[in-house]
Amino acid sequence: MSALEIREVRKDFGSTRVLKDVSLAIDSGEFLILVGPSGCGKSTLMNAIAGLEPVTDGQILIGGDDITWRTPAERDIAMVFQSYALYPSMTVRQNIAFGLEMRKVPKAERAEAVERVADLLQITHLLERKPAQLSGGQRQRVAMGRALAREPQIYLFDEPLSNLDAKLRVEMRTEIKKLHQRLGTTIVYVTHDQIEAMTLADSIAVMRDGHILQLGSPDEVYNDPVDMFVAGFMGSPSMNFITATLEGQVGDYRLRITTPEEQELVLPWPADRVTSELAGHLGQQVVLGLRPEHFSEQDARLEGQQEGTLLETRVTVVEPTGADILLRLPLGDSEVTARVGPKCPVAAGERLALRVDMGRAVLFDPQSERRLA
Structure with a gap:
């Protein structure tokens, strides 16, 4: 060897x-x-x-x-x-x-x-x-x-x-x-x-x-x-890329996303994941990267469920795979894939409450495509 x-x-x-x-x-x-x-x-x-x-x-x-x-x-x-x-x-x-x-x-x-x-x-x-x-x-x-x-x-x-x-x-x-x-x-x-x-x-x-x-x-x-x-x-299904606007001030950043239904969705960026590069992108567009497993269904049986940031959206396609379910749903200027449990009770056309794990999300520069945070 x-x-x-x-x-x-x-x-x-x-x-x-x-x-x-x-x-x-x-x-x-x-x-x-x-x-x-x-x-x-x-x-x-x-x-x-x-x-x-x-x-x-x-x-x-x-x-x-x-x-x-x-x-x-x-x-x-x-x-x-x-x-x-x-x-x-x-x-x-x-x-x-x-x-x-x-x-x-x-x-x-x-x-x-x-x-x-x-x-x-x-x-x-x-x-x-x-x-x-x-x-x-x-x-x-x-x-x-x-x-x-x-x-x-x-x-x-x-x-x-x-x-x-x-x-x-x-x-x-x-x-x-x-x-x-x-x-x-x-x-x-x-x-x-x-x-x-x-x-x-x-x-x-x-x-x-x-x-x-x-x-x-x-x-x-x-x-x-x-x-x-x-x-x-890397990854199957691949990472979702969502165009967002970086707002806020140093130490308190937010990502504003406009949905196809003209609704405004605001996702907080974790304070412990702020990098020096982010300050130079305030007020500008960035690309938010979320993997399908960064989404999870809101479970009414779990009182006070706090994992991630809550969002509600309409499901366009449901793809059961056996071990889990892949959902296609509109978010920002694109359609994204979410991976949820095999017993998630949802059908195409229905609205669903999902949580987004922003602690594992990543941000990219839309021009250079390099990682920002």
Whole structure:
């Protein structure tokens, strides 16, 4: 296992710069996920780490050793691809052992490694089958087994679950999590699926247009996003953005929101979350960020319920999901999503009293989209 450090890496394809001075560092045994929309540069960065794409400038270090200009074979890295890349004419046993055979590992050691990873991934009963006889999930386990048999310094996963159906993705996600907990390996994992990122990662790097916008724990990127892109990208359903006017005076701020029904809604901003930047935005428009779970239904059974600021609004759409209910309701200049309990007694068109947890809300500058508070 080794730590990974990337220092101001740039990658150009002709006149197009795909990676723009990317820097990050992860500790030995850490699970890093690169996440972002298609075309943000995450797969290019993964290929640069693997040595499949030479960088234009910058350094890549593993365990403090500069491997920037080494060939893929010299980097001691194993990669699991989106397409399983199995040899169709070989059995599962032969597919797993092939990389070891190419490295001239003795036959007895190869056999031992195959049995070890087959037991770890619970595919021992599949060793004599060929890829055509396997399901998608089984093929992905074989692809992982081929990488695990090598015991390299770092494992790279490039969207390994994207070809699987929804149920199998959840199952394989759990297996990868267990695998990392068991082995304590250093893993860099690329995905566009932010649910995968939240459930698997120790650290998440959110990318956009060749830049890393934020690097932090799942909790940090979800609850303390640096800008509106990160806030909107992480979370499902995504964060609600509501235009509001910041009013009041230093230490006593309020957010005034005009509803589509021409009603004025005033939400107090918590005094303990006032930042120096807010003073410069008094009397100006800001963007209030509220996640669906920051709303909760007013419960008449709880006498004196005080959690959050009370508002009343009309519900336009009710979407039961089983575990909870998603409500669509007008607020400010947009329609927002609220997540409430599965027994909330409301139908489309009815009015509902909701509480808003302003203690977890965030504010953004509408021009720069950077976080203000």
